[in-house]
Amino acid sequence: MTDGSDGSDGAASVLDAIATTRAIRRYRDEPIPTADLARILWHAGRAPSGTNRQPFRFLVLRDGPAALEARTVMGEAFRAGWSAKREAGGYRPSRFVDSMQQYVDRFEQVPVIVLVCLDRYRAPNPYEGASVYPACQNLLLAARAMGYGGALTMWHLDVEADLRRILAVPDHVALSACITLGRPEGRHGPVRRKPLAEITFDDRWGAPAAWAAGPDRT
Ligand SMILES: Cc1cc2nc3c(=O)[nH]c(=O)nc-3n(C[C@H](O)[C@H](O)[C@H](O)COP(=O)(O)O)c2cc1C
Incomplete structure (x- = not known):
């Protein structure tokens, strides 16, 4: 992708990526090379934040011992989270329902999970997410630009205490989002x-x- 400064192809592809970055929940069974992961996260880290303090942190879960333990705990939470939502929502059978079910059933096999964290430098306030969620969207867009796909979820909060213990996350750090990443099984397309x-x-x-x-x- 060019940087778009000439107002032509680069900018057009940025707009195209914005309009077609869907939540991708079905992944091929392929690892993400660390060079690609670094490139995605580098672009995520170019996001803006208040006074450019850059309080966002990326806790990457691959196949290390702590990651494997965290995956197990999160897999159970995601299945419980979806099951409760599915029951409460009374969803009819659909591709969305199938893809959600597959997502949670295969959660432990997701190629990469990124916990996007907020390293707090002051007391929690209702707007602190404004300095971390732009990085999340950059991450999803960068992944999209490189042929990967991702989904941002919040079900990790149901097992927050376990994750803090397993991953040694200090109290002053918020677990702002859980983003799963991989090569899409299906295709990206226009968001609705x-x-x-x-x-x-x-x-x-x-x-x-x-x-x-x-x-x-x-
Ligand atoms: C704040 C936030 C929370 C979300 N939580 C979840 C979640 O817990 N589980 C999930 O599967 N998707 C979650 N999503 C993804 C949304 O469901 C998805 O972006 C939305 O339905 C639009 O779908 P699309 O991106 O495929 O167009 C979340 C997205 C955001 C921005």
């Missing part, structure tokens, strides 16, 4: 989102923006 006009106001809250249409005319 609300029409732009529904999420955009002009001048006052609730005032329609007549100009707010996307490239797909929504």
